[in-house]
Amino acid sequence: MRNNKTRHSWKLSRRAAEVGPFLVMEVLERALELERSGRSVIHLEVGEPDFDTPEPVREAAVRALRDGCTHYTHSLGRVELREALSAWYRARYGIEVSPDRFVVTVGSSSAMLLVFAALIEEGDRVLVPEPGYPCYPKFVRLLGGRPRSLLVDAVTAFQPSPSRLLRAVEQEQPKVVVVNSPSNPAGTLLEEDGWQCLVDSTPANTAVVSDEIYHGLVYEGTARSVLEYLPDGVVVSGFSKLFAMTGWRLGWVVLPEPLVRTVRNLQQNLFISASDFAQIAAVAALTQCDEQLEAMRSAYDRRRRLLLRDLEKWGLHPAAPPQGAFYVLVDVSPWTRDVLSFVLQLLEDTGVAVTPGTDFGAAGEGFIRLSYAVSEDDLEEGIDRLGRYLTERRDRGSEGGPAKQ
Numbered sequence: 001m002r003n004n005k006t007r008h009s010w011k012l013s014r015r016a017a018e019v020g021p022f023l024v025m026e027v028l029e030r031a032l033e034l035e036r037s038g039r040s041v042i043h044l045e046v047g048e049p050d051f052d053t054p055e056p057v058r059e060a061a062v063r064a065l066r067d068g069c070t071h072y073t074h075s076l077g078r079v080e081l082r083e084a085l086s087a088w089y090r091a092r093y094g095i096e097v098s099p100d101r102f103v104v105t106v107g108s109s110s111a112m113l114l115v116f117a118a119l120i121e122e123g124d125r126v127l128v129p130e131p132g133y134p135c136y137p138k139f140v141r142l143l144g145g146r147p148r149s150l151l152v153d154a155v156t157a158f159q160p161s162p163s164r165l166l167r168a169v170e171q172e173q174p175k176v177v178v179v180n181s182p183s184n185p186a187g188t189l190l191e192e193d194g195w196q197c198l199v200d201s202t203p204a205n206t207a208v209v210s211d212e213i214y215h216g217l218v219y220e221g222t223a224r225s226v227l228e229y230l231p232d233g234v235v236v237s238g239f240s241k242l243f244a245m246t247g248w249r250l251g252w253v254v255l256p257e258p259l260v261r262t263v264r265n266l267q268q269n270l271f272i273s274a275s276d277f278a279q280i281a282a283v284a285a286l287t288q289c290d291e292q293l294e295a296m297r298s299a300y301d302r303r304r305r306l307l308l309r310d311l312e313k314w315g316l317h318p319a320a321p322p323q324g325a326f327y328v329l330v331d332v333s334p335w336t337r338d339v340l341s342f343v344l345q346l347l348e349d350t351g352v353a354v355t356p357g358t359d360f361g362a363a364g365e366g367f368i369r370l371s372y373a374v375s376e377d378d379l380e381e382g383i384d385r386l387g388r389y390l391t392e393r394r395d396r397g398s399e400g401g402p403a404k405q
Contacts, residue, residue: 019138023359027343031353042382044370045353047184047327049244051299054292057245060284064277073273075264077104077252081279084286085252092215093225101255103263104274104282108213108238108251113139114270115234115253116176118262119207120145124175127168129160131329131360131367133184133211148172151363157320158186158329162197169201176207182214182223182324185360185369189221189323199229209234213251216242216293218324219301232256241325242293243285248278300326303372307379314387319367326373329357333366335393343368350385 024045031041052058076082082099089097105111112135120126122144128136130149137147150168152158159181160168169177179198181190190198202208210226212235226233238251255263267273307328311317319329336342343356355371357364372379 015142015144018141022134023340024134024355027347027353027355030344031347034347034351039351041347041351041353042378042385043353043374044372044379044382045355047241047325047371047373048246049241049296049326049373050375051244051296053244053248054285054289056284056288056292057243057281060288061277061281064280069277069280071276073104073276073279075103075267075273076100076260077102077274078276078279078283081283081286084283088286089225089227089254093228095225095227097227097254098257101257101260103253103255103260103267104279105238105251105253105267106271106274107249108211108236108240109135110271111236111238111251111253112136112209112211114263114266115209115236115255116140116143116145117266117270118259119176119209121175125172126176126178127172127174128178129158129180129183130362131158131185131357131364132178133180134359134361136178137361145175148174149361149363150177153363154319154331157188158183159188159190159194162193162201165194165197166201169206174206176209177202178209178211179226180211182218184214184325185327185355185357185364185367186318186320186329187214187322187325187327188320189218189223191221192224195224195226195229198226207234209236212237213241214325217297217300217326219297219304220321220323223324227254234259239282239285242296243282243289244296245282245285248275248281250274250278250282300372303374303376303379304328306376307370307372307383310380310383310387314383314390316387316390326371328370328372329367330370331366332368332390335390336366339365339368346386346389350389352382352385352389354386 027045035041082102085102086097086099089095116139120143124145125148126140126145127150128147129152140147150160208230215223235254239245316330319331322328340356340358343354347353355369357367
């Protein structure tokens with residue numbers, strides 16, 4: 001006789017239980033529920049290009065599928081893709097990187113996971129920017145490391161200042177330092193003095209991991225690769241943002257030679273390899289899409305300027321002038337002391353979905369992140385709804401907590 005009694009004697013992994021929700025996804029999921037109920041929602045929350053993947057990439061993928069390219073590949077990735085990436089770095093940055101130092105990954109998230117798994121021992125300290133990408137500290141904790149905040153703010157354009165970086169490295173003695181330029185959530189660049197301080201302040205036993213996923217999406221200034229300063233730096237990047245290929249789940253990591261074998265072993269065991277036909281398509285992305293990339297970059301820049309203009313119209317200002325990516329960080333602390341509640345109420349009341357600053361760490365309290373990876377019409381409508389909402393809250397004298405429905 002079958003026993004259908006449910007047992008709950010198992011216990012969650014402590015490390016897994018400590019991985020909290022990705023708040024932007026919580027907002028997105030509620031926004032999708034509202035849309036299904038018939039509500040009009042403006043999506044300014046998710047950092048996903050609204051453009052289709054360029055046609056040459058899609059055509060290359062279709063050909064690859066028809067040719068039967070649906071099998072495992074070398075765990076480092078197809079040779080022709082790694083050679084194309086090497087040529088990309090030569091053309092874009094003027095640096096020579098052997099194809100053997102690239103590992104093609106299942107998106108940049110798995111690239112980050114592989115790198116941290118290769119570097120972090122139990123209890124190792126990892127310096128991560130705060131506010132910064134929410135998954136950095138979660139990956140570190142999951143692997144037994146100790147994330148330590150490298151605090152950034154509007155004074156330093158949400159990039160680590162040389163003085164703070166030097167002090168944090170001296171105090172924490174980290175195994176790894178993570179940098180992100182252009183940054184998420186502020187879209188700012190690490191300047192020359194910051195890069196130079198990074199080189200000067202990190203000892204030989206500290207790895208520098210540079211998240212360069214937004215490279216190519218720059219409108220003011222220049223995004224530098226860590227490899228221009230530290231030949232043994234680690235680069236994490238991917239095709240999702242610049243190439244509008246989020247759903248393809250394809251990234252890469254550039255490693256110093258001593259790390260390649262270890263990361264290769266991890267890749268073989270955890271992921272085997274990235275998608276075969278997607279890798280072939282990625283060669284087309286790197287070699288045939290300059291015109292499409294520039295068209296998308298120019299469109300983002302127009303949207304950025306439109307967004308800044310419309311924010312100004314409502315008396316709102318970016319926490320720091322955005323130079324790249326497709327984000328603006330806005331201070332809403334005069335309207336709330338609980339930004340997550342504020343964001344959820346804003347969504348319910350206006351249908352505008354934005355990301356709470358606390359998704360990027362406790363230092364993000366009081367800020368919201370707006371993504372301009374949406375149409376100009378949606379941007380204008382979304383900022384108008386936001387502006388009217390804030391005006392109404394101010395007129396009601398509501399300076400703390402969410403507005404009442």
